[in-house]
Amino acid sequence: MNQYFATVARGLEAIAAEELEQLGAQAVKPEFCGVSFEGDRALLYRVNLWARLPFRILMKIHHFPCQDAEDLYRGIHSIDWFDYLTPDLTLAVNATGKNDRLNHTHFTAIQVKKAIVEQQQERAGERSNVDTVAPDVRVNVHIDRSGCTVSLDSSGNSLHRRGYRPAMGAAPLKESLAAALIQLSGWQPDQMFYDPLCGSGTLPLEASLRALNIAPGLFRERFGFETWPDFDLPLLEDLLQEAEDSQKHELPAPIWGSDRDENVIRQAIANAENCGVEEHVWFSCTELADVVAPADSGILLCNPPYGERIGRIGEMAAFYKLLGDVLKQRFKGWTAFILSGNKELAQSIGLKSSQRIPVYNGALPCQLMKYELY
Template structure:
């Protein structure tokens, strides 16, 4: 018996942020993906259409799920144009569909990804014009079909982008602070921390509540994609609405509303506390998280043991170097005096200021927040000295 289209396996690529490749690889394995292989800011894997929909709904650390369909070598512009034009684009879209091209170029004779996108667009448009006398339009903001072109050392991979909007845009965020933490990065930090999703968790500088929201979703096994109404694959010719409905209902059935996990948040700024409340309420997670207005300097551990996770300011907007160093010293002092028996994870892009915490980290994980090189520091806070503990 021939395999139905939705049960046949094919190769996929999930993109992510630098430093989260292994975390994403594990998420994909947990979903049942095969041949999972972490690369640079990406993980390749294999699965069927059900898994494609599932990965979009469930992967907390993926940015896009791509479905490659062609690979070839292009030494110059002419070759790139011709090879793109050889593809049968009518398989993926019609003349009335809009499309956009996202090109990533590295270590290649082509220097500009914008030029590569333009050339690719011309080849697609020319093919349609020749066949039908009409041409599809480009729509960069909300295209029907997103095409991903990845070029490394003149090897070109063309892929369909099944996610549409970046997956970090979960759809729950109503209010943000000036520079909110990317949701994929926040989820990645929680997963890297090794948090068991049962122990108490506290974010004392919660901003607009990204760590708290992602933690509540983890604790109650809520798929991050359930808040979204739209994915790129929904506009593909082979979209199976009934299959997606099954994936979606399966996800809802796995939610654990009764899990008893204590999640606490606080911030010195009343506007941030309000923003956190609104985001949690919109995500229907407000009953799982306790948030209050509090200066961390006055904070003490809410329960005996737990994990603390925070993303303090890096100082670009604070201005004075002494002021930022004092802030980090205060963080260290508060951890020492008020959080014995806790593990603290501090994510920062100010590695100089971090020295003023005055504690020895047991782990240092390199990550990026946008272009900023950051570290996730782990501090194990013992009561008394480490020797007594041992």
């Protein structure tokens, strides 16, 4: 069993742990901005392919006591790097955390790189080149009071970048946060899903991928582990084939998105085409004032502008009031969820929420507000 750590957005640790357990992870433990778990190589590949909430999946390779730069160099140099990184492969180092004597992540990363390449020079007479953009092997080191944890980043580019969304609106949600909001809402694929402020379509698209059982990793060009010396191509090919075979061909219930902006609706349609769901999810150009419930019941989930990102606070207050009026007058029988990073604007909705779930959108503390519409 290998030890892994999934990095996730703050506040999503518990639901990310649930997702990892469903994928077969063992010894799952939520921690700050991440989840530790155990499993074999097949699990590592499967989590990268299927998990919708994490940013990166790190594989722990070493931990050692570390108080200063000398301890750091010695500990890194003691690892047999030829098991993970041959001189023909490129390298990047990402450092997080700090202690009293190692309090600059850039310095920490330089020390780690130095220890690795000097070991290579000593043993082989050549060393890996550094590539900070698309390295073959990305090393992650985390410093805390008890020492240094060394991991390899198995994901490559952040997993939230699915690969289907080159077209984006002015303030797009990360795909991983969209997936988390859908999970927090309790929406099930047999319920209608509607986002009346869909922008470039991230929420309806993530809902459609989940409803059709499409693995989000299918859209990626590659994973970080594909350039590791022990990469098992037949295993990955089996998992990819298994994922493709498990896709569903019809939605159990409609998934809709609308927005007032014709340009972002075109972007949403292009993104739907990129992930192969253009025949399933429906997008329309519709003013919020003209929105009506397309069914007797369902889940409405939206991410309206917060004022800090788009528009002025006064204009936004009127917009939020309109949103509340539309929900109250036209969506009886539905359950609505609204993500807001501005409490004053949220009050302008004029409805009493039955639940408020704290969520972070990047560094911005937000609330996912639930409204039962009777």
